Amino acid sequence: MTLSVIVAMCDVREFCRTALKSLALNARQDFEFIVVDDCSVDGTSEILREMVPRIPGAVLIRNERNLGISATRNIGLAAARGRFFTFLDGDDWYAPGYLAQLVGWMSESGVDFLRTGHVRVYGRKRKIVMAPLAPRALPLDPADYIGPVDASTFMDYPQSWAGVYDRERLREADALFFDESLRTAEDRPWFYKLHLRMRSFGVVDLHGVFYRRDVSTSLTKVPDERQLDFLPAFRMIFDELSHHPRGYELSFKAMRTLCALIVIHLGREEQYEELTRDLLRERGAQILFDLPQDILEGTLAGMDSARVTKLRELMSQHQGAAAR
Template structure:
């Protein structure tokens, strides 16, 4: 599919979002685009509410609004991929259906992409919890200059740009992402899919930038969000990190980046173990079994070194998994 210069494509995956989708779309009608042209691709992931009808009601307000309907509920990765299949813009980005943009958000990011001649840009965001709003800055102090994405994978023991796992807090050059095979999400992942996608960007591209424009507003703590459910969808982080570790091992600088990938994985393991008391017994058992399996394939020497740099409680927990791996 040929790309249209000067066009920005926004992909919105939506499942049962009748309460919020109008806020997202209204923010798009208010974009001050200047020379840029907007394409909006809403993917209805087999909603059972009025989401699709509400989207259709915006077709007279957004000239290039397309509703893509999936026949069965397939998850956020598959929904984003369906939108990405239809992208015709020179640049693309994502908007979750319960979030919204400030009026100059898209033009600001597109202009930065164009002027800095980079593969992608990342930006800050505003976290919204009820009526409370808090600015969250991307963990890179250097702003508005081209940077090497691989250089910003580290440091190991403090937040870096691969820890800033919000794919909607950025904009991407479509042809480049397709050429380096960093365009589509792994459709079978129901969580942590954004982490794998961003790791690929940092390993496979050569130039990016961070800009100081917190123009995306991110709602937290909603009842349907993954942080509020305790079923098998929580376990998506395990296959996601198996693939992240595989991706890093295949990289030319694997020795440099593998400790960071492991540290990130270990921290999320500990996070889920802490929450596991809220999971059904079968989900807890499945998590243990999957983790034991992945720890039998892990790089034990590097993993032990990484674990030794963690706090005592987390270190003890991770080392217990590693001992299982060594025993097998």
């Protein structure tokens, strides 16, 4: 088996037929499609039972209870048999023939993993999104492309479905599975593990994944505590960096991203439930206090004054609350 595609499905009745049809248009004798239904309750399950048996190489697994995206992907990974693997979310889809191109590039390059671009979908609008700046189709050292601090890099492009991965090499490096405690932001520590533990990767300008950004049920839109999983995700990232020879140097990129994300969430906190807003401020300040202060201060020195002011106000408010 050359390729395993892990397809996580949960309450995507409106979109899953398109995703499944795109699998059928990419089917090949040496491809398998592992569709994992995370206990859908909106009618998705009935569509999957109808359509999946008709797709060559497709199998259907149903979770008896809702486990979340990380555990659902891990179930698919545990069942995978392919030399390579990739992902598809249930509300996205592939262009016809995309997977054959992807596998062709991966086989030719010989790298541990390969990153691609994608097509961002807003209703009827389409926008091509390029993978971050890097030499194309060459074996690269993954650690070299975590930074630079002040540029958009692969750490700012944490979409696991925009790539393909060598299953055995990731398994050997203990980098195959996602942390199941994360309900969102699961891709961020996973990619840090890949860039810190793997030997090589490559980049190609393939744009055959269509990614919907206008889905009301997306976890990026939920107003509850799940929005805050980026904070424990970054604790995992800093722990991973602490074990790498270049960890101190590369930690500045992680800190810059963390600070930027905290500010972004503060800017939209009125959309969250009251408890989530309180937890955002409490946990956001706490992680900034807990992480190395020289890295934090070095990061703040390079950021614009508006964001620095918000972060320092957050930390000051937390200190004041703790003192009372």
